[in-house]
Amino acid sequence: MTHKLPRILLCAVAFAGALASSHAAHAAGVKPDAHSALIAVDVQNCFVTGGTLPVKGGEEVVPVINKLAGAFENIVITQDWHTPGHASFASSHPGKKPFETIKLAYGTQVLWPDHCVQGTDDAALHKDLQLPKAQVIIRKGFHKDVDSYSAFEEADRKNLTGLAGYLRQRGIKTVYVTGLATDFCVAWTAMDARKHGFDVYVIEDATRAIDLNGSLAAAWKQMAAKGVKRIQSSDIQS
Numbered sequence: 222m223t224h225k226l227p228r229i230l231l232c233a234v235a236f237a238g239a240l241a242s243s244h245a246a247h248a249a250g251v252k253p254d255a256h257s258a259l260i261a262v263d264v265q266n267c268f269v270t271g272g273t274l275p276v277k278g279g280e281e282v283v284p285v286i287n288k289l290a291g292a293f294e295n296i297v298i299t300q301d302w303h304t305p306g307h308a309s310f311a312s313s314h315p316g317k318k319p320f321e322t323i324k325l326a327y328g329t330q331v332l333w334p335d336h337c338v339q340g341t342d343d344a345a346l347h348k349d350l351q352l353p354k355a356q357v358i359i360r361k362g363f364h365k366d367v368d369s370y371s372a373f374e375e376a377d378r379k380n381l382t383g384l385a386g387y388l389r390q391r392g393i394k395t396v397y398v399t400g401l402a403t404d405f406c407v408a409w410t411a412m413d414a415r416k417h418g419f420d421v422y423v424i425e426d427a428t429r430a431i432d433l434n435g436s437l438a439a440a441w442k443q444m445a446a447k448g449v450k451r452i453q454s455s456d457i458q459s
């Protein structure tokens with residue numbers, strides 16, 4: 222008994238400590254540091270009202286991301302950047318319509334309206350996005366036969382964009398993912414960031430979703446399973 226009691230006490234103390242620290246972390250929020258980066262995913266004309274593949278309320282992320290940017294030393298922007306006639310476009314597959322799926326060499330691909338074609342105004346960043354501190358823009362989906370929701374890896378899971386290497390060489394350990402759309406490019410970027418060894422937060426109110434056939438709930442579940450943390454912009458301390 223004299224041996225067991227201290228062990229039980231120790232467990233109780235450790236458990237209480239864990240509870241207290243997790244509560245404290247939530248109450249105090251999270252504070253980005255020099256090893257943190259904000260990633261603004263695909264805040265482009267194509268994905269907002271008036272664009273070729275509008276996400277409902279997509280433009281509403283702009284002021285949220287602009288405000289968040291003040292808390293970050295390091296900012297990465299991504300752009301969906303397709304060739305004309307890209308494999309992810311329904312128009313490239315006779316008889317297919319947008320939002321249907323097709324089997325491509327690397328797996329099932331959702332087919333989209335033509336969107337974010339390289340060099341077009343549709344593919345430009347939203348005019349009100351103000352991220353002058355941003356240090357790199359990663360363009361993705363530029364191989365004609367391969368889509369890339371993720372800012373880290375193309376959909377064939379073979380071609381890398383270079384973002385993981387960039388972040389690692391810059392000493393970044395934690396990424397905070399925002400932008401469009403929650404259940405596609407944000408989710409894939411967040412999960413691949415975990416795969417490449419980063420701590421990952423998705424700032425929910427700085428994203429908007431497409432929610433195609435339950436894709437939003439599925440994405441949150443998959444992200445949670447991979448250790449992606451879901452927070453709100455009010456949780457970020459500047």
Ligand SMILES: [Zn+2]
Pocket residue numbers: 301302303309336337362
């Ligand atoms: Zn795309």
